[in-house]
Amino acid sequence: MDEEQGVIQAENVGAKVYQRLRLDLMRSRFRPGEKLKLRDLAAGLGVSPTPVREALARLVSENGLQQLDHRSVRVPVLTEARCREILELRAELEGRAAARAAEHSGPAGAEMLLAIHERMMAAVRERRLDDLLAENERFHMTLCGLARQPVLLRIIEGLWLQCGPLQAGLTQIRMKHPRDQHPHLEVIRGLREGDPSLARLAVQRDVSLYGDELLRRLPQLNGPLSAEAPA
Amino acid sequence: MDEEQGVIQAENVGAKVYQRLRLDLMRSRFRPGEKLKLRDLAAGLGVSPTPVREALARLVSENGLQQLDHRSVRVPVLTEARCREILELRAELEGRAAARAAEHSGPAGAEMLLAIHERMMAAVRERRLDDLLAENERFHMTLCGLARQPVLLRIIEGLWLQCGPLQAGLTQIRMKHPRDQHPHLEVIRGLREGDPSLARLAVQRDVSLYGDELLRRLPQLNGPLSAEAPA
DNA sequence: GGGTGGATTTTGTGATAACAAATATGACGA
DNA sequence: TCGTCATATTTGTTATCACAAAATCCACCC
Structure with missing residues (x-):
């Protein structure tokens, strides 16, 4: 049940189901508008509805x-307004976390992030789209974890959860920046050089750059399913 | 079951219990360290454990x-570190909400807040400590609601929830600022005059002023009960 | 008298069952 | 052929039950 996603130390079934669904949502494994049925999920996971x-x-x-x-x-x-609000808060709060991470996480953190980013670029090249989304999520959460601010981390996770279903749109985006100027690399440079404001700005650029693209695609990302609901 | 706290439109029992406990926590009706027992709560509310x-x-x-x-x-x-983190985030995010509220909520919002603040001051004078805490919570949540940013509001509610048990310490604080210079009044002025940065600064002053006092009292607020646990 | 071991009680967990509401199905009639 | 009403099925809700682990209690022994 725990596949590749690292150790899940949940003991009771309820917590396991929760973590599983949560991670699947953050990594865009569900489509917007999809209705979740209690007994179906329970049967799929081999547990009772409770x-x-x-x-x-x-x-x-x-x-x-x-x-x-x-x-x-x-x-x-x-809605577009809500999506915009989430992206604004992500830019603000992930920027804050990145700055804090740059202040007191040495180059070790930078190397960890670099490894993740390279796995992500490999996934892009090889068209493994699920892995792309998972590694991107891992990059951002690892970065925010380096800030050592658990309350802030939890909030940011919550924001990812909320816009998770739209992240699938990332796989459709062909970004125009050259490969060696990806915002992630600037973030890593910010950490490596201990430059908080560089790290903050780079993260904010990453979020708003890709966020704007997601916003443009929002109708079509919502579309197929929001049409399905009323029909 | 709904007493004075406004309409709760929860239909199912689980949501009702949730909202009840959540509001009680935000208004410091539980003491830090208190253990919550399933069957006791259920019996007290007349429902089953589920x-x-x-x-x-x-x-x-x-x-x-x-x-x-x-x-x-x-x-x-x-812990002190966690408490400090929560207060920092509250200052940042409530400040953001206040600024937004000042931008596009007219004097109507200001009057609403003034009424709440005056009820709060009356509660202070008459030593109705529970009402003091409830009105203070209402002031902050109403202010943040005026920003019309539901995601942000929810996050701030979460932060209040997390430091709720400590808010009881507010009743012990004798603040030295004169009555007509209470930070709340500056917030209201910021809204009335449509001055976002005044509103932001006033809220931040409120949070950090009282927050610092709470931090000083943290051991004694935690103390009686954290000593109870290991004994 | 104090500490230890076992039994009893407490407490959380999760499946099942009984119920209610909503949805889907199908037949009948216009 | 289409609409409508009755029935059947699905689906969420919540109480109850069976179980296991932890805590408590009490007796017994040192």
């Missing part, structure tokens, strides 16, 4: 899922 | 409660 219900309740209260009509839940369909 | 368990799981995933040993949960006992 712990699944617990997991869904947790995700709803983090806005990782939307409560539809007091009965069913679905993967969020974001 | 929905209570759902509510507790939601609160744990928002860090409004701490998972003790993979079995029991307790009201958080905050």
Whole structure:
């Protein structure tokens, strides 16, 4: 059940289901608008509805899922305003985390991030799109973890969770910057040189650059499924 | 079950229990370190353990409660570092919300806040300490609501939830600023005059002024109960 | 009298079952 | 052929139950 995603030290079934669904949402393994059915999920995971219900309740209260009509839940369909708000907050808060990371994480952190980034670029070259999304998520979460601010990290994870379903759009983006000027590399340089404001600006550039592209594609990312719902 | 706290439009029992516990935590109705027992809560609310368990799981995933040993949960006992982090983030994010509120909420918002603040001061004079805490919470949440940024509001609520148990310390603080220079009044002036940076600075002053006092008292706020746990 | 070992009780976990509401299905009639 | 109403199925909700692990208690022994 834990595949490649590192150790999950959840003991009870409810927490396991929660972490599994949460990570799947952050890595865009569900499509916006998709309705989640209790018994289907439970059967798929080989557990009873009770712990699944617990997991869904947790995700709803983090806005990782939307409560539809007091009965069913679905993967969020974001309005443009909400999506913009999330991206603004991500830029602000991930920037803050990156600056803090640059202050007191040595070059060790930079090397860790570089390894992740290179795995991500390999995934791009080889068209392994799921891995691309997973490595990108890992890059950002690792960076924010280096800030050693657990409350901030948790908030940022929550923001990723909320815009997770749209991250799939990243796989459609052909960015025009040359390979050796990817914002991630500037972030890494900021950490390596202990330059907080460089790190902050680079992260903000990454988020807003790709965020703007996602915003442009938002209708088509939501589209196929938001049309499916009312039909 | 809904007392004075405004309309709660939760339909299912689990959500009702969740909202009840959440608001009680934000308003410091529980003491740090207190262990929450499933069957006791259920009996007290006249429901079965199942929905209570759902509510507790939601609160744990928002860090409004701490998972003790993979079995029991307790009201958080905050370290100084964590408390400081929460207060820093509150200053930043509530400041951001206040600035946004000043930009596009007219004097109507200012009057609403003034009414809440005056109820709060009345509660101070008459030593109604629970009401003091409730009105203070209402002031901050109403202010942040005026920013019309639901994602940001939710994050700030989460931060209040996490430091809620410590807010009880506010009742012990005799602040030295004259009555007509309370930071809340400056916030209101910022809104009334449409001055975002005044509103931001005033909120930040409020949070850090009272936050510093709470930090000084943190050991004694945690103390009685964190001593209770190991004994 | 104090400490240790076992039994009892407490407490959380998760599956099942009973219920209710909503949705889907299908037949009948216009 | 299409709409409508009744029925059947699906689906979420919550209480109950069975179980396991932890904590408590009590007796017994040193």
